Amino acid sequence: MLGIAHLLGIILAAFGLAYLLPIGCSLATGDGLWARFLLAAAITVAAGLVLAAATYRHRRELKARDGFLLMTLGWILLAASATLPLLFALPQLTFTRAFFETMSGLTTTGSTVLDGLDSLAPSINFWRHSLIWLGGLAVIVVAVGVMPLLGVGGMQLSKAEAPGPVKDEKLAPRITETARSLWVVYALLTLSGVLALRLCGMTWFDAICHAFSAVALGGFSTHDASIGYFHSAAIELVLIVLMLISALNFARHFAALRRLSLKPYRLDPELKTSAILLAASVVFIAGLLTWHEVFPTFGTALRYAAFNVVSLATTTGWVTVGPTGFTTWPVFAPIWMLFLSGIVCNTGSPGSGVKMFRTLVLARQAGRELKLLVHPSAMAPVRVGGRPVPERAADAVLAFIFLYFMTVSLLTFAMLLTGMSFDWAFRVVVASINNTAFGLPGQGAWNLHGLTQQQTWICTAAMLLGRLEIFSVIVLFTRTYWRK
Numbered sequence: 001m002l003g004i005a006h007l008l009g010i011i012l013a014a015f016g017l018a019y020l021l022p023i024g025c026s027l028a029t030g031d032g033l034w035a036r037f038l039l040a041a042a043i044t045v046a047a048g049l050v051l052a053a054a055t056y057r058h059r060r061e062l063k064a065r066d067g068f069l070l071m072t073l074g075w076i077l078l079a080a081s082a083t084l085p086l087l088f089a090l091p092q093l094t095f096t097r098a099f100f101e102t103m104s105g106l107t108t109t110g111s112t113v114l115d116g117l118d119s120l121a122p123s124i125n126f127w128r129h130s131l132i133w134l135g136g137l138a139v140i141v142v143a144v145g146v147m148p149l150l151g152v153g154g155m156q157l158s159k160a161e162a163p164g165p166v167k168d169e170k171l172a173p174r175i176t177e178t179a180r181s182l183w184v185v186y187a188l189l190t191l192s193g194v195l196a197l198r199l200c201g202m203t204w205f206d207a208i209c210h211a212f213s214a215v216a217l218g219g220f221s222t223h224d225a226s227i228g229y230f231h232s233a234a235i236e237l238v239l240i241v242l243m244l245i246s247a248l249n250f251a252r253h254f255a256a257l258r259r260l261s262l263k264p265y266r267l268d269p270e271l272k273t274s275a276i277l278l279a280a281s282v283v284f285i286a287g288l289l290t291w292h293e294v295f296p297t298f299g300t301a302l303r304y305a306a307f308n309v310v311s312l313a314t315t316t317g318w319v320t321v322g323p324t325g326f327t328t329w330p331v332f333a334p335i336w337m338l339f340l341s342g343i344v345c346n347t348g349s350p351g352s353g354v355k356m357f358r359t360l361v362l363a364r365q366a367g368r369e370l371k372l373l374v375h376p377s378a379m380a381p382v383r384v385g386g387r388p389v390p391e392r393a394a395d396a397v398l399a400f401i402f403l404y405f406m407t408v409s410l411l412t413f414a415m416l417l418t419g420m421s422f423d424w425a426f427r428v429v430v431a432s433i434n435n436t437a438f439g440l441p442g443q444g445a446w447n448l449h450g451l452t453q454q455q456t457w458i459c460t461a462a463m464l465l466g467r468l469e470i471f472s473v474i475v476l477f478t479r480t481y482w483r484k
Helices: 002-029 034-054 066-087 095-106 122-150 152-161 172-199 202-214 233-246 248-257 269-291 298-313 333-341 354-376 392-418 424-432 454-468 473-478
Strands: none
Touching: 002 034, 002 066, 002 122, 034 122, 034 152, 066 095, 066 269, 066 473, 095 122, 095 202, 095 392, 095 454, 122 172, 122 202, 122 248, 152 298, 152 473, 172 202, 172 233, 172 248, 172 333, 202 233, 233 298, 269 298, 269 333, 298 333, 333 424, 354 392, 424 454, 454 473
8 A cells, every 4th residue: 555655646746747737828828827836736746755755665566456546546636636726726616626627637527617618717727628638648548558457347358459568467667668659649649639720710729728628538628618619610520530539549549650551440340330330320310400400401410410429429528509508409319429428439548438349248248148049059259359258358348337337326316315307317427427528508518517515526426437447446445455
């Protein structure tokens, strides 16, 4: 435990460097908040150094099992630290809401409890988007380099696809090597997004903020009306492309960039299934919107369907609808998009939910069982992308699905105890555990500032559970984990 505390202290001290981003923004825009960010940075670095120094003699090489505790405590610690500038700059903001906002950023959820984003100080807005961007990189590194090593929910099958050497016992070198390999891809995609959005008419500030969110699949925006503020088909198209690319496995991007070949994409079964499902959903919902006369023409319906379906399905959560949200749409559309948010994103992406890999394993397993009912003696191994799925991995996927639905059910009941209606309790919980930005009608395009304190903490817990694949948090509450 003390060895993990030493590393957490180092991480916290290093996190202090992240404050250079909003400090630079504050100085550039002249909003006068740079001193408060500097104070927050000093407190963060000092706390991290004190923790690291106090546990220095307990430092050791981390084992794979240490990853569970490191990830959970790391996300909580950094989210708590990131609240400091919000609390300094927005004195009316409670710690509960500030912690929700920073957890939403670091888990790349993108839901917000802040009202009046258009008039928010630029450096505060930039800090929110910086958290999403940094959280997105951390999520990719964890998804590609740590989850396969830990075998969480059957993810050990993707171990061979991760860049860098595989070290089954030592965790720290694994994270370092993977981060180095993925950083270039992440940075290049972000830079491309910034330039493309600027060319489409966004200001440099909006372009940077929204590129940060798009690459990390987070729904933060600098405007209460979300992407609907811009009324630009070109901006929507650029963001659609960025979200689709970011929803794919970043290990594939790394392989394609290194080989200068599209072959890694052609061989990806997750990509093929996600693309077909998204295309069919966009066309069907566009037709549904036209049928119900929500929009006057199929072309207009297709534009709105394409952006909102891709946005929610990739767990980003931006919208181009008004303050009433999707209440004017047929109820099938928003519920279907919420369903897609749980399965469309690929492993090794900043997206969350069940993910397409586990969905394919479940589908193949169901097909296998149906075949065995007719031919009990048949040899019918479960395969995904031509590779056999070991029984251990298939069992882990089934266990993950069970815990996923049980967690959704229990948190929905917890929401019901707070007085929220079942419809909205279920939607908010599913969106939070899928790390998808969500909002209540009439509170800005996508805002949750109407939540009570208890409801806010429930959503915060759901975001953390969803981000860390549920297992990584729940295992810490078992006797087996703490037994030597």
